[in-house]
Amino acid sequence: MYHYEYVSQAKAEPYRNEFIGIIHKVQNKLRPHFTFQYRFIGSSSRDMITFDSKTNKGFDFDVDLDVTNTGKQYTAKEIKQAVISAINDIAGPMGFAPCKDSTRVITLKKKDHQGSKIEYSCDFAIVRTSVGEAGSEREYVHFHKKHDDKRPNSVIISIDRPELPGIGQKKTVRQENEENIHNNHAKPHRSIS
Numbered sequence: 001m002y003h004y005e006y007v008s009q010a011k012a013e014p015y016r017n018e019f020i021g022i023i024h025k026v027q028n029k030l031r032p033h034f035t036f037q038y039r040f041i042g043s044s045s046r047d048m049i050t051f052d053s054k055t056n057k058g059f060d061f062d063v064d065l066d067v068t069n070t071g072k073q074y075t076a077k078e079i080k081q082a083v084i085s086a087i088n089d090i091a092g093p094m095g096f097a098p099c100k101d102s103t104r105v106i107t108l109k110k111k112d113h114q115g116s117k118i119e120y121s122c123d124f125a126i127v128r129t130s131v132g133e134a135g136s137e138r139e140y141v142h143f144h145k146k147h148d149d150k151r152p153n154s155v156i157i158s159i160d161r162p163e164l165p166g167i168g169q170k171k172t173v174r175q176e177n178e179e180n181i182h183n184n185h186a187k188p189h190r191s192i193s
Helices: 009-030 043-045 075-095 173-184
Strands: 004-006 035-041 048-051 059-069 105-111 118-132 136-143
Touching: 009 035, 009 059, 009 075, 035 043, 043 059, 075 105, 075 118
Parallel strands: 059 118
Antiparallel strands: 004 048, 035 059, 105 118, 118 136
């Protein structure tokens, strides 16, 4: 049975500020390579964070890291690895466990001193917002860990913005989805993959 309780804004604020501090340090560390903006999403953006007091999961924040400028071509995998490395370098000395890398998010957890209970955590999703004829679209960067970089569904697409000078024409995610549907009869997805 679940025993959900709300985390008060006053209780959540110091943890939110701690994550903001980590994000700012990650931005500074990665600025020579690429930049990103961040946005708290989900329940933490509405001050409606809940947790189950009967479990060891604590409560979490969800943050989108929106890559805005790379200056050169990086694959989604390279960007994700750079973000994970920077977060680990900055948050490790602060007592956080190493990041957990999943297909869509990077999870940073703070555990109690015994390491058996998660006190609080943050899920970071790397996204790219593109503006087109239909308005803005948010695309999530993810990496299919079961495939290598040479297979068709692995992460190969650059995060470079096409309007930057000196960058060759890249297929958009929409163009790739349409090709995949045509070639594989697959369903379209919204991920950079």
